[in-house]
């Protein structure tokens with residue numbers, strides 16, 4: 014983990030309220046696999062004390078650059094959207110444990126399932142798996158046509174299905190509807206998105222092998238403050254927990270209570 | 272003795288800076304980032320008799336220049352603190368201030384007895400002011416008779432000096448301070464968080480699962496400074512001051528108001544390296560001011576001391 018003023022080398026809008034930002038800095042060398050995250054301090058503000066957790070979407074150790082994708086949602090991320098290229102950003106990371114792409118064996122078929130702003134960490138995962146020659150199918154869910162992003166990028170790596178909640182693009186409905194209607198089969202599943210989506214997936218495929226990535230409001234991002242806990246499923250006495258920032262954000266299928 | 276070293280009951284500190292309780296855990300995580308012996312002391316996360324899961328999430332919310340938290344005193348319980356959390360700190364020399372909490376006086380006594388006998392703890396910090404637990408806690412912190420009785424009972428079993436952590440959620444902090452001083456407290460720490468609430472505009476309901484939470488950060492600093500200044504007019508007890516410290520200048524302000532040492536809480540989340548950075552900056556500032564000791568910065572007529 015480093016705390017560093019990274020340089021914004023690229024910053025552009027790629028869909029409605031969705032921005033892609035490329036950052037350069039030494040901490041890129043410390044990344045340890047797809048699905049880790051950065052803890053970013055909103056720029057130019059004295060009044061915001063808390064950092065914003067944002068997943069790493071793509072890393073390139075050769076150029077010491079990484080890409081993040083974020084939705085301008087509240088105060089901090091809207092402030093971030095104004096940050097000009099070449100300016101510096103106060104970043105802590107890489108944090109957390111990502112998707113265990115290294116455990117996937119050749120010959121396995123992996124299903125990647127992303128919802129909205131949960132899509133970015135799956136891209137790095139897809140690239141790593143593809144490099145190992147793993148066969149991939151990706152199902153992406155968005156709210157509507159205007160918020161769809163990275164469909165083409167994923168298509169370069171395998172089959173892609175897109176759903177939108179309002180039906181304005183791809184299949185109408187949720188990612189679970191697509192998986193069912195297309196009768197998609199898989200040996201392993203990696204998912205990131207809103208909790209209702211993750212819960213629907215775990216309920217539909219209770220015996221699947223795979224991992225999910227979780228979100229929670231955070232303080233420290235380091236495992237110190239206990240802001241971001243969730244209960245483990247095997248909780249025997251009501252006090253067993255996992256810290257999403259440091260034990261996660263990626264957990265094994267069925268490990269935590271959703 | 273250096274410009275920065277301070278000597279408080281049970282805590283021989285080489286500088287006046289310690290991380291505040293609940294903002295540093297038991298030092299495990301931040302201990303991987305720098306040498307904990309750079310710190311003046313460490314205030315540990317609250318320990319209760321039994322393990323506690325704490326509140327449901329969301330547990331934190333951002334506010335203007337501050338944050339609300341409702342962790343709910345999550346901790347592994349006395350037994351695990353003794354067996355798992357203190358041993359890794361054995362190789363370090365930094366003094367420890369063990370924060371203790373409970374819902375009954377008997378709980379406090381049991382935890383105080385065991386932690387203070389551990390050999391590693393320099394002093395206890397009685398948390399009678401956590402706004403995030405439903406029973407006890409806050410009642411002890413706002414009722415002078417209960418606060419005094421609790422202090423007396425904990426003093427009777429403790430093997431080390433006892434500080435009482437005061438709540439700002441009271442109409443007159445001097446009454447509680449006076450009560451715990453008469454009951455034998457060796458020092459005061461303040462302030463704990465101020466009770467607050469944030470509404471989620473998307474749902475129209477309180478954002479925190481616990482509904483209310485404790486406000487901390489720069490937003491509360493003026494309240495902390497005022498309360499420390501007020502108490503310094505009535506007591507010579509050592510005071511560990513906290514609330515919104517973000518830079519070395521803030522530490523000087525706390526010392527000028529009457530604090531003898533300071534604790535840094537929320538700022539650790541914005542920057543986990545903040546404590547050693549502040550210690551370095553404070554040292555440079557004192558050198559620049561050419562004072563022999565930090566306390567020489569205080570105005571002569573400040574307080575009863």
Ligand SMILES: Cc1cc2nc3c(=O)[nH]c(=O)nc-3n(C[C@H](O)[C@H](O)[C@H](O)COP(=O)(O)OP(=O)(O)OC[C@H]3O[C@@H](n4cnc5c(N)ncnc54)[C@H](O)[C@@H]3O)c2cc1C
Nearest residue numbers: 063065066067068083084086087088089090130228229230
């Ligand atoms: C591990 C992890 C990875 C994430 N990856 C991405 C990503 O790649 N792209 C992306 O757009 N978003 C991602 N998020 C969600 C992102 O952190 C929030 O959208 C963002 O913090 C909102 O900040 P704000 O300034 O827009 O909102 P504000 O309302 O101003 O935020 C106030 C506070 O609440 C917190 N907060 C608000 N919403 C969320 C949320 N949904 N999750 C966590 N904290 C929240 C903020 O961090 C801040 O502390 C991720 C969250 C986590 C936990």
Ligand SMILES: Cc1cc2nc3c(=O)[nH]c(=O)nc-3n(C[C@H](O)[C@H](O)[C@H](O)COP(=O)(O)O)c2cc1C
Nearest residue numbers: 291292293317340398462463487488514515536537
């Ligand atoms: C996340 C969090 C957890 C805390 N936990 C405790 C605790 O366990 N015991 C305690 O006495 N105070 C606790 N506090 C209060 C702090 O120790 C401190 O009194 C308060 O936050 C004011 O300082 P600050 O503004 O520098 O954060 C906690 C504060 C925060 C933000």
Ligand code: FES
Nearest residue numbers: 232234238239258
């Ligand atoms: S955010 Fe502090 S423990 Fe996870």
